[in-house]
Amino acid sequence: MIRAFLDEEVISTHLASNYWRVRVLPEVTSTQEILKTELVSNGDCVVAEFQSAGRGRLDRKFDSAPHVALLFSVYIEPLRVDAWGWIPLIAGTAVARTLNKQSQSNSFLTKWPNDVLAASGKVSGVLCERYKAGIIVGIGVNVSTQVDELPVESASSIFIESGIELDRNQLLAALLAEFQELFERWDSGEDLTSSYRALSQTIGLEVRVIAPDSSERTGIAIGVDTEGRLKLESGELVSVGDVVHLR
Numbered sequence: 031m032i033r034a035f036l037d038e039e040v041i042s043t044h045l046a047s048n049y050w051r052v053r054v055l056p057e058v059t060s061t062q063e064i065l066k067t068e069l070v071s072n073g074d075c076v077v078a079e080f081q082s083a084g085r086g087r088l089d090r091k092f093d094s095a096p097h098v099a100l101l102f103s104v105y106i107e108p109l110r111v112d113a114w115g116w117i118p119l120i121a122g123t124a125v126a127r128t129l130n131k132q133s134q135s136n137s138f139l140t141k142w143p144n145d146v147l148a149a150s151g152k153v154s155g156v157l158c159e160r161y162k163a164g165i166i167v168g169i170g171v172n173v174s175t176q177v178d179e180l181p182v183e184s185a186s187s188i189f190i191e192s193g194i195e196l197d198r199n200q201l202l203a204a205l206l207a208e209f210q211e212l213f214e215r216w217d218s219g220e221d222l223t224s225s226y227r228a229l230s231q232t233i234g235l236e237v238r239v240i241a242p243d244s245s246e247r248t249g250i251a252i253g254v255d256t257e258g259r260l261k262l263e264s265g266e267l268v269s270v271g272d273v274v275h276l277r
Contacts, residue, residue: 044203061103077102107164115258118144124209139231151186240272
């Protein structure tokens with residue numbers, strides 16, 4: 031099992047551009063908090079072996095054993111300020127595209143707005159947070175996690191799904207390159223709807239949407255709008271909430 035330590039020098043040799051500045055830390059409360067307190071320039075990236083207080087969407091915890099996951103945050107300052115709701119979709123799409131390329135499969139799909147799923151369960155989650163003039167994008171990917179190391183039954187990992195052992199240093203560089211490509215295309219004004227739809231497991235399904243106030247609604251998901259909101263067949267637009275796939 032590949033469980034090599036994360037290494038800044040190794041990661042830098044695999045980076046496709048000098049856009050990113052990667053810092054590796056052994057343990058943090060959360061990579062988002064490190065960016066806020068120690069680094070905050072466009073292209074900053076913090077990756078940690080372990081997070082003691084990792085967060086997911088809607089203030090949920092994001093737990094992982096050391097050395098088996100990629101836990102990182104990046105800071106970006108988009109030129110476009112009209113549709114920042116697309117950033118979570120871009121992040122999720124970048125993760126799914128990268129994992130499919132690395133595993134030479136089509137096993138990894140997105141669930142609106144930014145989870146990455148496989149048949150065996152959730153492999154990745156994303157948390158986006160506005161900060162100063164930009165956005166902090168936090169990403170967690172279960173890489174070599176074994177079944178007995180999963181925090182919840184609904185979770186999975188790249189290894190569990192595909193049997194492939196990936197080096198996290200190389201994987202991080204590949205993820206950053208994919209995210210940068212999609213982000214820069216979107217930031218220059220390109221419509222990425224087709225790229226998102228190609229990997230969306232949500233669009234076309236009947237879904238239950240659970241709002242932060244616990245209210246619920248159901249409907250067929252038919253697409254996303256220019257602000258990244260989920261479109262339901264009824265005409266409703268969902269900007270925040272938990273989505274449950276019903277069929």
